[in-house]
Amino acid sequence: MSDPIVKISGLNKWYGEFHVLRDIDLDVTKGERIVICGPSGSGKSTLIRCINALEEFQEGEIVVDGIELGPNLKHVDAVRREVGMVFQSFNLFPHLTVLDNCTLAPIWVRNIPKKDAEATAMKFLERVKIPHQANKFPGQMSGGQQQRVAIARALTMNPKVMLFDEPTSALDPEMVKEVLDTMVDLAEEGMTMLVVTHEMGFAKEVANRVVFMDAGQIIEANTPNEFFAAPQHARTKLFLSQILR
Amino acid sequence: MTDIMASSYVRQDLVAERPAPVKTTGFVGFVRTRLLNSPTNILLTILGLLLIWYIVVPSFKFLLVDAVWSGKDRTACLAENVGHPVGACWPFIQAKSTQLIYGFYPEAERWRVTLTFALGAVLLLPLLIPRLPAKSVNAGLFFFAFPAVAFFLLHGGGITGFGVSWVAGLLQLFADSISGAGAVVVGLSKTSAAGPLLWAIGSVIALIGTLLHWVIFPLTWLRDQMQAAGQGPWLDFLITAVVVSVILFVLGGGARAGLRPLITSLATFAGIAAVIKLMGLDHGGLPIVDTRLWGGLLVTLVIAITGIVASLPIGVALALGRRSTIPLIRIFSITYIEFWRGVPLITVLFFATYMLPLFLPGNFTVDGLVRALIGVSLFTGAYQAENLRGGLAAVPRGQGEAASALGLSWWKTTSLIVLPQALRHVIPAIVNSFISLFKDTSLVSIVALFDLLGSLRASFADPVWTTPSTAFTGFAFVGIIYFIFCFGISRYSLFVEHRLNAHRRN
Numbered sequence A: 001m002s003d004p005i006v007k008i009s010g011l012n013k014w015y016g017e018f019h020v021l022r023d024i025d026l027d028v029t030k031g032e033r034i035v036i037c038g039p040s041g042s043g044k045s046t047l048i049r050c051i052n053a054l055e056e057f058q059e060g061e062i063v064v065d066g067i068e069l070g071p072n073l074k075h076v077d078a079v080r081r082e083v084g085m086v087f088q089s090f091n092l093f094p095h096l097t098v099l100d101n102c103t104l105a106p107i108w109v110r111n112i113p114k115k116d117a118e119a120t121a122m123k124f125l126e127r128v129k130i131p132h133q134a135n136k137f138p139g140q141m142s143g144g145q146q147q148r149v150a151i152a153r154a155l156t157m158n159p160k161v162m163l164f165d166e167p168t169s170a171l172d173p174e175m176v177k178e179v180l181d182t183m184v185d186l187a188e189e190g191m192t193m194l195v196v197t198h199e200m201g202f203a204k205e206v207a208n209r210v211v212f213m214d215a216g217q218i219i220e221a222n223t224p225n226e227f228f229a230a231p232q233h234a235r236t237k238l239f240l241s242q243i244l245r
Numbered sequence B: 001m002t003d004i005m006a007s008s009y010v011r012q013d014l015v016a017e018r019p020a021p022v023k024t025t026g027f028v029g030f031v032r033t034r035l036l037n038s039p040t041n042i043l044l045t046i047l048g049l050l051l052i053w054y055i056v057v058p059s060f061k062f063l064l065v066d067a068v069w070s071g072k073d074r075t076a077c078l079a080e081n082v083g084h085p086v087g088a089c090w091p092f093i094q095a096k097s098t099q100l101i102y103g104f105y106p107e108a109e110r111w112r113v114t115l116t117f118a119l120g121a122v123l124l125l126p127l128l129i130p131r132l133p134a135k136s137v138n139a140g141l142f143f144f145a146f147p148a149v150a151f152f153l154l155h156g157g158g159i160t161g162f163g164v165s166w167v168a169g170l171l172q173l174f175a176d177s178i179s180g181a182g183a184v185v186v187g188l189s190k191t192s193a194a195g196p197l198l199w200a201i202g203s204v205i206a207l208i209g210t211l212l213h214w215v216i217f218p219l220t221w222l223r224d225q226m227q228a229a230g231q232g233p234w235l236d237f238l239i240t241a242v243v244v245s246v247i248l249f250v251l252g253g254g255a256r257a258g259l260r261p262l263i264t265s266l267a268t269f270a271g272i273a274a275v276i277k278l279m280g281l282d283h284g285g286l287p288i289v290d291t292r293l294w295g296g297l298l299v300t301l302v303i304a305i306t307g308i309v310a311s312l313p314i315g316v317a318l319a320l321g322r323r324s325t326i327p328l329i330r331i332f333s334i335t336y337i338e339f340w341r342g343v344p345l346i347t348v349l350f351f352a353t354y355m356l357p358l359f360l361p362g363n364f365t366v367d368g369l370v371r372a373l374i375g376v377s378l379f380t381g382a383y384q385a386e387n388l389r390g391g392l393a394a395v396p397r398g399q400g401e402a403a404s405a406l407g408l409s410w411w412k413t414t415s416l417i418v419l420p421q422a423l424r425h426v427i428p429a430i431v432n433s434f435i436s437l438f439k440d441t442s443l444v445s446i447v448a449l450f451d452l453l454g455s456l457r458a459s460f461a462d463p464v465w466t467t468p469s470t471a472f473t474g475f476a477f478v479g480i481i482y483f484i485f486c487f488g489i490s491r492y493s494l495f496v497e498h499r500l501n502a503h504r505r506n
Helices: A044-051 A076-082 A098-109 A114-127 A143-155 A173-188 A200-206 A224-229 A234-243 B026-035 B039-065 B090-102 B107-128 B135-154 B163-189 B195-215 B217-229 B234-251 B260-278 B296-322 B327-341 B345-359 B368-394 B397-405 B410-425 B427-447 B452-460 B470-500
Strands: A004-015 A018-029 A033-037 A059-064 A067-069 A083-086 A161-165 A192-196 A209-214 A217-222
Touching: A004 A044, A004 A192, A018 A044, A018 A192, A018 A217, A033 A044, A033 A200, A044 A059, A044 A161, A044 A192, A059 A076, A067 A076, A076 A083, A083 A143, A083 B397, A098 A114, A098 A143, A098 B410, A114 A143, A143 A161, A143 A173, A173 A192, A173 A200, A200 A224, A209 A224, A209 A234, A217 A224, A217 A234, B026 B039, B039 B470, B090 B107, B090 B296, B090 B452, B090 B470, B107 B135, B107 B296, B135 B260, B135 B296, B163 B195, B163 B217, B163 B234, B195 B217, B217 B234, B234 B260, B296 B327, B296 B368, B296 B427, B296 B452, B327 B368, B345 B368, B345 B427, B368 B410, B368 B427, B397 B410, B410 B427, B427 B452, B427 B470, B452 B470
Parallel strands: A033 A192, A033 A209, A083 A161, A161 A192
Antiparallel strands: A004 A018, A004 A059, A059 A067, A209 A217
8 A cells, every 4th residue: 555645643623622533543545535424523524624724623643645734734725735625515606707716726826827727627617517607606506516616626726635525415316416426537537535425325336445433533444345234333333224224 | 076177168158348447557557556556555645745845846946946047246146136035046156166176275276186186087987987998007096196196286295205215214213213212211210119120121122223223224324315415306216116126026926927027017117207207296396285275075075085995995904803813903903993983083083183283292293184084094994894894794604714725825815705705795884884984074174174065164154145045055055066976976886786796696
């Protein structure tokens, strides 16, 4: 196995007195797809939000592509440039067109000329299959289309790792598929992905590893086959019996 | 099973002819369905008619029908000479129009005011029309070049130095005040119980002041040499142009980023040089017109536009400061906002005009108009900050997170993502403050500045035009002027709102 692209060691986080993340250790190798699942409040979103420093943490260390991110969040900008993120509520910028949403960061963070940035953005919009909507505003699109734009927007920064924070939870059932298809395409191209989701079908199809969290800890991590066929921990068994009917 | 639901149906009896329903279209229809369709609406219609009868009709009569349109003095506007009750006395306005526009601005110099108005209009109008190109050049000219040109046009006077002298002067003032503070503390040590401690602190402060004097010595020396040479501001100007251009060139990325910043900078300085030459600023400029002579619409517009342009950045800074995680900035912003909001504008103006000179050092005076400008800007800035805070609160947290996740810094996130959305939310509130500021400029008349309303009231004292309707005419006229400006601002803001909120329409 090669060096991990994301290495989380001894991560601890408290919200006030509440211990949200407890001694998290997780290594992600390049090209690996990890699905993180668990009951609500188990700290899965908090965990991936720590990776690009949207949440601060008190103990431990996260190394992304050789860049260290300690509790003082010193290299936060460098890390964020390497890590793309897709949110549950899309968080597209409503006052900018789809195209401007996708060119903003390349222009202002990477100092890429506008023309080149637009060309790149169109390439990614084609990849998520909405190039013809480039001049619309996000509010004029369906939820599924918005989430695909959000994926394209993250990709324009050429991230080495993509984080997905429940990307399909805010979508109508009909639109879940189009977003998941986009993510499957992305996985097939070899993108390193950390996905917090309840889509167990996606986990089975795409993930190299499924990580189950509860009460701020990693309870179980295994290949999808093993994880779904023979869960080891009692909490995992209970969880799976609840969601797989 | 009823007949309707049966699959076969045969009509048994034919429908008889009926009269047409009550008319619902056209004027009669409108009156029936909109004005007289219920007892409440009948009552409201009657009230509306009464309102028109008692307010609109008399106003129309006063302003147009019964008005006197020409004449040379009060006799033209007296009922016994006209032969019917006299409405507005328009010749009065005609006779006083220059005073209402220019105040006591010397007659020979009034072209300068007119030219300033024209320049302002020529620069502002294209800025307001979105379709026209070169917005950034236009904005730069209006917000930076125009105020400077307007100052030298309206106030007059020239310059003896440029950037180097100004920077040297500022730094010297800074160093002097530090030395002064040190001397004051040393002075206190003679009478205080904690004498030695105060003496030590005072000496350290004074030492820092002296050190600063030494550090800036090359700059002040250079300035003094240039002043002594008596060559006017040109050498200073040249040095400033070279230094600023080089700094911009290096900051802009040097040769790698191309010559664009250098060319922009040089073009700007060439423009400044042209203006200096054209207005003769290098040898004295135009004759100085003291601001005490300014008046009328000129003062109203100067205060309103300065207030509007200056208050928004102040408001933005304070609103962001109030949300800051740095306690010192947050506490400062909150204190500032609450202080200015808790004090009436009249008090602010009184304080700025009559009490501030008591606190400032004897040789340090600030022009009366400038004091009012600063007071109005700071006051409105606090209100704008609160308006904006509402807008900032309405931007979801996820917006900032998404921008951060893309790698944008706090400044870029704020200026590209958060502020544009926040401002769009609060356009009505901001414009509301602008309009209220525009009308509040009339308060400066209590600190001996003659704005439009003040000039009008001054003109009432003229015995040549004392008639029963003079005051009504004057107030009606000034009211119409204020209304035109405020209504214009209001309509334009609706247009902007509609345009900027394109993303909310589906």
